[in-house]
Amino acid sequence: MGSLRVRALEAYTRDVGRCIARVDPKSIEENDLADGEFLEIRGSSTTSAKYLPLYPSDWGSAITRIDALIRANCGVSVGDEVRIRRATVTPARRVLLTPLGELTDFTDVFIKQWKRMEEPVEEPVESKFAAEALAGTPVVNGDMVVIDYHLSKTFFLILEKEPSEGISVVSRTTHVELVPWITA
Numbered sequence: 001m002g003s004l005r006v007r008a009l010e011a012y013t014r015d016v017g018r019c020i021a022r023v024d025p026k027s028i029e030e031n032d033l034a035d036g037e038f039l040e041i042r043g044s045s046t047t048s049a050k051y052l053p054l055y056p057s058d059w060g061s062a063i064t065r066i067d068a069l070i071r072a073n074c075g076v077s078v079g080d081e082v083r084i085r086r087a088t089v090t091p092a093r094r095v096l097l098t099p100l101g102e103l104t105d106f107t108d109v110f111i112k113q114w115k116r117m118e119e120p121v122e123e124p125v126e127s128k129f130a131a132e133a134l135a136g137t138p139v140v141n142g143d144m145v146v147i148d149y150h151l152s153k154t155f156f157l158i159l160e161k162e163p164s165e166g167i168s169v170v171s172r173t174t175h176v177e178l179v180p181w182i183t184a
Helices: 025-030 068-074 105-114 125-134
Strands: 004-010 020-023 038-042 046-053 063-066 081-086 089-091 094-099 144-149 152-162 167-169 175-178
Touching (some): 020 038, 025 046, 038 068, 046 068, 125 144, 125 175
Parallel strands (some): 004 063, 020 046, 089 167, 094 175
Antiparallel strands (some): 004 081, 020 063, 038 046, 094 152, 144 152
16 A cells, blocks of 8 residues: 555544544555555554544545644644555564553552562553453554543553554553553
């Protein structure tokens, strides 16, 4: 698939937080891409999302509808141009996360539970929960991701992943590790 140049617009409300990039189906069909396949989205940086077609009201326009998190991950604002092409993805064996934003009572409890044992005998349940919550999410080093935990959204930064290069997809078997907030 060659690359498409399109303008980034707001995601449809139902797609927010679902790691979806909607593009004109005719453009995608010409490039032999199927629903649910992964796209590489390049602005000032590169990220990835799952492809779905635009709603018919947007057909024929040179746009992609992506949410604020995807726009932040590829370094663009609404109205900026991005390049889109088929992504080559590999399974993520390991992902190292750190939380972003303010330390709240709720996130403090989540992090303390995750890190409760210095050398756990088995993988902490929160690590398994994070892998489950992120399953199917394409990630790049430096991407932000969101994990819903007891009706609260916590933002995390991907510090590193294995393999380190390119785009990887988190699965239920990905080992997710945590670096807690660094306090002064």
